[in-house]
Amino acid sequence: MSKIICDFCGAADTKANPIITGDNACICKSCVGAAYDIMNGEIILDETSNNSKKPKDVKIKTPAELKKILDEYIIGQDRAKKVLSVAVYNHYKRIFRKDELESDIELNKSNVLLIGPTGSGKTLLAQTISKYLDVPLAIADATSLTEAGYVGDDVENVVTRLVQAAGGDIEKAERGIIFIDEIDKIARMSENRSITRDVSGEGVQQALLKIVEGALVNIPPKGGRKHPSQELLQVDTSNILFICGGAFDGLEDIIKRKQGSNVLGFNHEKKSKNDESKLISKVETDDLVKYGLIPELIGRLHMIATLNEITKEDMVHILTEPKNALIKQYIKLFEMDKVTLEFEKDALLELADLAIKRKTGARGLRSILEDIMLDIMFDLPKYKNKKIIITKEVVLKTDQPKVIAKDK
Incomplete structure (x- = not known):
């Protein structure tokens, strides 16, 4: 009995990739999936490529389309939704349309920092955008992270979580989204660099720098600590979008001082919650440095969006x-x-x-x-x-x- 072969890609019949046979042709499961994607416009094929199943380009939703999706699930926060939509659009345009760039031009990532009170929708924004882009999402709490070698989660473990969210597919994980919540909780206690080890504050910020910027990270396949006998997976974080979020309690006082307002004293006027939220929207990078984030990390979070307290x-x-x-x-x-x-x-x-x-x-x-x-x-x-x-x-x-x- 002759072996059944797919007439489209030449693959043999297996349990994982079964073949459907017709009167005059045979087609495997992979080719059926590829055909479905082509008919629905999800994949635009590279006609010069020998591998017809490899996508050259993926349809990227415009910022307006992305914001419309966010509007269906998140009430208000229009400014934050616009910032995130533009950042995501530019990020995936940079990945999927890099062939259109001239060789001497390099586009940087558009990582995002979301600042807003608890329950204002920071995590939901990241979850909704990843769901509709069909990209893996890993959510990490910055408070559980420590510098490598200390008790707690290594910073690189967040990349492991992304690979797990992608079902072990490294290529899919390398264009996913990592959301790091409570980023304000790893602020250093003062603007001056600490002379002692700060393994869960400034040390974590330093450790985050390379993966946020983009680097080859060696991670254990099942998470946990690295062992010499363990075969490590290599993940390139250059195309992973990082979204960081935090409440940044007390940031308003730093902004007030900069503007010359009284924070304490007899002439201090109590401001309404509406005034406080307007104050947060005026945040600048130097305010975040005063709060305790290191300048190098802020420099890698290019887009800052503020979320208002929910009325x-x-x-x-x-x-x-x-x-x-x-x-x-x-x-x-x-x-x-x-x-x-x-x-x-x-x-x-x-x-x-x-x-x-x-x-x-x-x-x-x-x-x-x-x-x-x-x-x-x-x-x-x-x-x-x-x-x-x-x-x-x-x-x-x-x-x-x-x-x-x-x-x-």
Whole structure:
């Protein structure tokens, strides 16, 4: 019996790459996938290449298209969304269209620094953009990182996480995104360089420099510490986009001092939260140096975006408007049990108030809602063909929800 061969690429029939046979031709699984991508415009082929499955170019979404995607999931923060959209567009244009560059021109990476209070959407921005670009994303907490050789995570371990997120595909990982949260927590305590070892502050910043800029990093395939007997993987970080985020508490005071405003004293005027958020938007690189980031690291985070504290109105929009809005999710869960769920306007405002009081930002909304809805969800099947209305009193836990029988 003759061996079945793909008529398109010449591959043999295997369990991992099975071949479909027809009357006059045979095609393997890989070629079917490549054909699907070509028909859907996801891959534009290099006609001069012998390997027809290798992409020459990938369709890159424009900044406006990227912002539109972010608008579906994140309320407000227009400036930050624009900065991130432009940075991502330029970054992937630099990777996938480098053939259009003249040989004497080199484009640098557009790494991003996001500054904003907790729960303002820094992580969600990175997660949403990576999801729709279909690139791997690794999220690391800067507070767990230490300089190589000390207890804690090596800085290079964040690259290992990216390779794991890419399913072990080094090539895919090399054009992924790394989000480093709590970057402000590794600030050094003063502007002067420390004469003693600062293994979790300035030391981590120094260790981050080479991977953020772009370097060949040797990483253990399964993470953890490097061992001499272990075969290491080599990853080039030149095309990995780094997004760093942090709350930077106290940065407003540094900006105030620079502007000559009183921070303490009899003439100090208490500013509103709106004024404070406007102040953060005026941040400059020297303010970040004063805060404790080293100039070399700031120089590698070329684009700075500030996020505003979420207002009460924004909280209500977050609850109801995005594609993955919590209220929409609960309505769908109730529908599956043939129960109609409705929230009164006052109830939504009270939910927003509770989240603001707890100072947990938008991420605190889910835990508040879960607590309020627990007893109702427990008895949900018995409310079949009924309508449940959540009032302000239900949110405050002073009354039960209204239950109305639906017209059949």
